[in-house]
Amino acid sequence: MKRYSKITPEGTRDFLFEESEQKIRVENAITSVFEAHAYKKVITPTIEFFDVFDSDNTGILPEDMYKLSDSRGRLTVLRPDNTAPIARMVATRLGKNDFPVRLYYNQNVFVRNKSLSGRMNEISQCGIELIGEGGSESDMEVLALAAETMHACSPEAFRIELGHAGFFNAVLDRMQLDVHTREDICRLIESKNYAALGDLLDRLPDSSEKELLQKLPRLFGGREVFATARSLYRGTAALACLDALERLYDELLQKGLQDVVSIDLGLVNRSNYYTGVIFRGYAVGTGHTVLSGGRYDNLLGTFGCDAPAIGFGVDVTAMCTALCEKINIDRPVRIALTKGRLEKSSVSLFKTMGLDTGELENKGRRLILPVDRYEAVLAKAPDVITYVEHGVCDIGIVGKDTIAEHASAFFEVLDLGIGKCRFALACPKGTDFFSGYKRKVIASKYPKVASTYFESVGMDVDIIKIEGSVELAPLLGLADGIVDIVETGSTLKENGLEIVREIMPISARVIVNMASMKLRKAEIEEFLQDLACASQVTE
CATH class of the missing domain: 3.40.190.10 (Periplasmic binding protein-like II)
Structure with a gap:
């Protein structure tokens, strides 16, 4: 018998019985919403030429693709994204007389994730693309459809956050930065790495743009975000984007979505790809994004057909995970602590915060313990990152050495200044x-x-x-x-x-799960503020 004949490749899996039935139910729920709004299904090849994705406008790294070659030696890939192939198809098969065109898809994408990360490399996606129509009306149509799609999947709770790529880019354009510095700023804001962002910005000349960027990762929440941003920055182009985003936000509130929609001006992922509104969806039960999308008016131009476009995709696999999890949405905020010296230092900080650490100091062999209104989980350093990334813990305290070696998807929000x-x-x-x-x-x-x-x-x-x-x-x-x-x-x-x-x-850093930061914002921010104050007292 062959060595690998009985197993599936890493990042892939079989779906049997109840699992496959649930996957079909979720896909049907999503596509029913799309069809009710007159979106038409399209199918693109599983194998595409590498050139379709070899552009800054796709935002996909070459090393993340599964590469093949055809019979003539030309480089091809397993489809890593659905939007670029649909843009190629529209640009080459349709004309502007067909615009606007409303399309939806239900097909897999293939992306190489970090080995042993627990993430799927074959991902089922359902999504829509509205091509050939710009302006706020099309933005609103797609955002409302995203909220309706999330609701149709029936997770325990969900949230959609909005940002604007134009706001961030307008600020950076005024600073005349080199490409590498610009990319570093984008990466640090996206990961909410306050400490490293501050160190980088300290090397730049003082300006109103610099002051705004220092505070941008913290500019997320409700309507108050707009007033805070305007008090920090008055650039004309940036304010125009802010005004447009606020109008969209107001329209969503008028539709009764005030409990599920929020703002994050630090949402800057793939800022060279998106040109306008950006949005993400989170669901209780998974630590990862389950929906993402935005306006990408430059993409079709790379295929010879300039046209505005906006769309989003739902990670069906992640949504099924969220629906399968038995979630206690009222559980305490869970904090993963690195065993050993950092654990002892954390206990000292918790005492300074006024928390009851009696159980933690007399833990015996227990690994999960109450700390006042929070819950502590004791783990080895690399596992702290794993637990936070996957959302089973909301917050982690871990050394920068571990983050640098095992970095993944989370927010790095605080430098505690201990364990230097x-x-x-x-x-x-x-x-x-x-x-x-x-x-x-x-x-x-x-x-x-x-x-x-x-x-x-x-x-x-x-x-x-x-x-x-x-x-x-x-x-x-x-x-x-x-x-x-x-x-x-x-x-x-x-x-x-x-x-x-x-x-x-x-030094020791505090990391936060991306979904937890948005779904449990008030509780986590309270903890972080108290912890930051305690760390300053103990210095």
Whole structure:
């Protein structure tokens, strides 16, 4: 029998009986909504040419695609996205006399996710595209349809957040930044990494744009967000986008959606792809986005047909997960703590916050414990990230070293300033690491951190992962140097090693699940504010 003949590839799965029936029910519920609003079904090939997606306007990284070649050696891919193929089809098969055209799809996409992440690489999607019609009326049509679609799926609770790519881009355009700085700002705002964003912006000249960007990750909530944004910034182009977004928000409230719609001006994902309103949907029961979409007026132009367009897609697989979970929506906010020194430091911070830590300090062998009105979960550092990413914990306290090596989809919201140390490159004392032509060998417990650093300096190295005392590798002649965490440097000195480059500082960080931040905003913000105050007291 062949080795892999009885299993499915990572990121794929079989659906049997009740699971397949539920998947069909969800798909039917969604497509019934689409058809009721006169959207027509289309089907595109599972295999497309790579060129369809090889553009900044698609926002898809080449390394995330499953690549193949056809009989003539041309590069093809398994469809990683549904919007670009539909844009190709409309641009080449329809004419502007056919516009506006309302289309829907129900087909799979294929995306390479990080190994062992628990995420699906084959994803069932249902979605719509409204092509050939711009303006607020089409925005409103699609947003209302997104809310109706979420309601039709009947999750325990859901929320749709709105942002505007034009607002963010108008601010950055005034700053005349290089491409890399612009991308870094976008990434840090999107992940709500307040500390790193502040460090980056500190290197830029003072301006009203800089002041706004520093506060942009926190500009999410209800109507108050608009007033706060206007008090911070008066740029004409940005305010025009803000006005347009507020009008859409008001119309949605008039439709009775005030309990499920919110604003997030820090919603800047794929800002080079989206051109107007952006939106996401979250459902209780899954830590991931279940719906995403926005206006993308530049995409069809890459296929030779300039036309406005807006649409969204529903991750059917994630929606089914949300519906299957038995969720207690009234459970306490759950905080994952890294066992060991960070656990003890967290207990001290909780005491400063006035929380009852008696159970946590007398835990015995228990791993889940009450901490006043919260619930603490004790886990190893990499598992803290996993639990938060998947939404079984709302908040995590973990070292930046673990985040750098295992980073995934969550918000990094606070630098606690405890557990301080640094990543460094070290080699045997008296050797010149950067001399000669020989390709260097690096030993590290953190191969991703090491690889990222050497890529940033344009140096080819071989990296060997070591699980134990990494200092042994150069002493035994296995490696020319090491990348490791350094606190005092005494261990390096005792083993004849010295630091030749400091790579990045490390401290304890607070991470938050993306869905929890939106669905439990008030509770989580209260905890974060109290924790931030406590961390300042203990410094």
